[in-house]
Amino acid sequence: MAIVFIVLFLYEKSVDSRLQFSVKTMNENFQELSPYSQYEAKARVIGDKITVYKRILQSQEKISSSIDTAMGITDLDIVVLSVVLTKDGFTIKFVGPTALHFANAVNYYLDTQKVDQLSLVSATLRNDNKSYELEMEGTFRKNGK
Amino acid sequence: MTYEPNAQIAEFKRTLQLTRVKTSIHSTLALAGFLIFIVYGAYPLIKVISEKQKLITQTQEISIQLEKNLIELKKTSNIINNSEEFFKPFDNLMPSSPQLESYLHEIFIATSRSGFYIKNISAGEVVSERPGEVPILLQLNGIGELNVLVENIENLKRISTVNKLTAREDYGKTDVNLEVSIYFVPEEFKE
Numbered sequence A: 001m002a003i004v005f006i007v008l009f010l011y012e013k014s015v016d017s018r019l020q021f022s023v024k025t026m027n028e029n030f031q032e033l034s035p036y037s038q039y040e041a042k043a044r045v046i047g048d049k050i051t052v053y054k055r056i057l058q059s060q061e062k063i064s065s066s067i068d069t070a071m072g073i074t075d076l077d078i079v080v081l082s083v084v085l086t087k088d089g090f091t092i093k094f095v096g097p098t099a100l101h102f103a104n105a106v107n108y109y110l111d112t113q114k115v116d117q118l119s120l121v122s123a124t125l126r127n128d129n130k131s132y133e134l135e136m137e138g139t140f141r142k143n144g145k
Numbered sequence B: 001m002t003y004e005p006n007a008q009i010a011e012f013k014r015t016l017q018l019t020r021v022k023t024s025i026h027s028t029l030a031l032a033g034f035l036i037f038i039v040y041g042a043y044p045l046i047k048v049i050s051e052k053q054k055l056i057t058q059t060q061e062i063s064i065q066l067e068k069n070l071i072e073l074k075k076t077s078n079i080i081n082n083s084e085e086f087f088k089p090f091d092n093l094m095p096s097s098p099q100l101e102s103y104l105h106e107i108f109i110a111t112s113r114s115g116f117y118i119k120n121i122s123a124g125e126v127v128s129e130r131p132g133e134v135p136i137l138l139q140l141n142g143i144g145e146l147n148v149l150v151e152n153i154e155n156l157k158r159i160s161t162v163n164k165l166t167a168r169e170d171y172g173k174t175d176v177n178l179e180v181s182i183y184f185v186p187e188e189f190k191e
Helices: A002-059 A064-076 A097-109 B006-091 B100-113 B146-154
Strands: A079-086 A089-096 A115-126 A131-140 B115-125 B132-142 B160-170 B173-184
Touching: A002 B006, A064 A079, A064 A089, A064 A097, A064 A131, A064 B146, A089 A097, A089 A115, A097 A131, A115 B132, B100 B115, B100 B132, B100 B146, B146 B160, B146 B173
Parallel strands: none
Antiparallel strands: A079 A089, A079 B160, A089 A131, A115 A131, B115 B132, B132 B173, B160 B173
16 A cells, blocks of 8 residues: 555655646746747737728728719709708709609619619799709618619 | 463454454454545545646647737738838828818818818817718818819728718809818727
């Protein structure tokens, strides 16, 4: 029994010294890593920036293409007084010499196939120069709709 | 001295009985000692040895992983060192802070090329989430085309989202308000 105990005791000591050695090696490796932590942070920052840049670029909705749709009525002998444009829709105020110009404007917007809804906000007949001042609101058709 | 066989036999029996009792006591004590050795000595020792061996395996695995990481990091650090110059322009496109000064320079050129001049420019409260967002309000006046103006801003290398455009006739010129968002990535941000 004493021999068994001595053998076990000595074996335990040997395992313990191996464990100490392993822990020392692990700590040394860990110490070696620390000078590179700045590069890891740099790489992470660059990776983050690229990911975010791509994500914003993909989800960006440009309104420049919608300007032509909203302002296209200027080709119909219509003078645009003001326009408010977002990615979802527009509000436009314009002056036309006859009521027919209003009908032409409505036709134009519907023909573009890019306007989903159109509503008349206000219509004024100016007696001084016999012109029609109109304000309209439009909603853009969503992609794939 | 007289020979008394009965007495001798009785003595022998008594000795035998005593020996049996002693043997059973010693055997019981030996067994108890053995059990104590096993339960409180050998078994815990074997358990400790087994746990330490598991720890050795774990530390060796961690060491191997750390060595692999070290090799990867050495490679990555070399790549980063060699390509740091290439990434510098990207810092202007997606900076770590709002960097409004450089953006204002860009937007001034973009609006001038479109036939507009900047009357006023103001930046709103910075949203320091991920990504950080800076709302900018531009007040412009000029005689250029609106679509060219917005295209020039939307096509800047630093991503600029035009959220709202308001334009009105201003004695032959056009008065324009633009609500624009620009972005940045704060360094503490973790994906």
